[in-house]
Amino acid sequence: xxxxxxxxxxxxxxxxxxxxxxxxxxxxxxxxxxxxxxxxxxxxxxxxxxxxxxxxxxxxxxxxxxxxxxxxxxxxxxxxxxxxxxxxxxxxxxxxxxxxxxxxxxxxxxxxxxxxxxxxxxxxxxxxxxxxxxxxxxxxxxxxxxxxxxxxxxxxxxxxxxxxxxxxxxxxxxxxxxxxxxxxxxxxxxxxxxxxxxxxxxxx
Numbered sequence: 001x002x003x004x005x006x007x008x009x010x011x012x013x014x015x016x017x018x019x020x021x022x023x024x025x026x027x028x029x030x031x032x033x034x035x036x037x038x039x040x041x042x043x044x045x046x047x048x049x050x051x052x053x054x055x056x057x058x059x060x061x062x063x064x065x066x067x068x069x070x071x072x073x074x075x076x077x078x079x080x081x082x083x084x085x086x087x088x089x090x091x092x093x094x095x096x097x098x099x100x101x102x103x104x105x106x107x108x109x110x111x112x113x114x115x116x117x118x119x120x121x122x123x124x125x126x127x128x129x130x131x132x133x134x135x136x137x138x139x140x141x142x143x144x145x146x147x148x149x150x151x152x153x154x155x156x157x158x159x160x161x162x163x164x165x166x167x168x169x170x171x172x173x174x175x176x177x178x179x180x181x182x183x184x185x186x187x188x189x190x191x192x193x194x195x196x197x198x199x200x201x202x203x204x
Contacts, residue, residue: 005062011170012058019051046087053087057120057174066181067112074100074107078138081115088123094132102139109138109145113178114199118147120175121159121197128154130193144201150194159186159195 026040026047036044060066072080078098085096100107109115118136126134130151139146158172179186185198 008058008061008173011168011173012054015054015170016051019047019054022047043090046090049087050091054170057170061170061173061177066178067116069110069113071108072111074109074138077109077111077115081118084115084119085122088126092126094126094129094134097133097135099135099137101137102141107140113182114145117175117178117182120171120178122149123171124156124159124175125149125152125195128152128156145199146196148194148196150192152193152195155188155195
């Protein structure tokens with residue numbers, strides 16, 4: 001087996017093992033004589049959603065494909081993103097706010113591709129979140145799309161050097177793959193405690 005395939009297999013098995021452990025943990029904590037509490041039912045749904053997302057990400061990596069990049073209007077794009085962030089709210093016990101700056105006439109985003117990149121990158125940043133609230137700010141002009149996450153205290157090693165060969169989860173693999181495809185420029189501002197990404201429109 002070639003090193004890339006082996007790395008992907010190990011990452012996928014690790015992530016899916018975490019999914020199954022999360023499900024087992026909920027079932028063990030719940031009284032078997034009673035139905036699931038609303039809180040545990042919501043947590044179970046979030047864990048299953050994350051597991052399905054892991055499978056979808058692993059499928060793209062294994063087949064060397066990318067999510068669809070068809071342009072979507074900004075409000076619809078962010079609405080779908082906000083819905084997809086829901087499971088992470090429960091898993092990481094945080095909440096999100098999405099803000100927009102810029103010209104509405106230019107507010108069109110590269111579909112599932114940019115959304116998958118935003119989700120996978122968010123997944124990498126959450127362990128470095130300063131508090132229980134993550135703000136995502138979106139901006140666009142004629143030349144590029146921009147996204148900023150704050151407050152983030154540190155940039156993960158996988159994002160510092162996405163080409164380095166080290167153990168990483170499926171989200172980190174796909175974030176690096178999409179970031180390369182979109183020719184993203186990523187920056188960390190420790191003073192502002194923010195991570196920002198610029199996506200040139202010439203890459204779409």
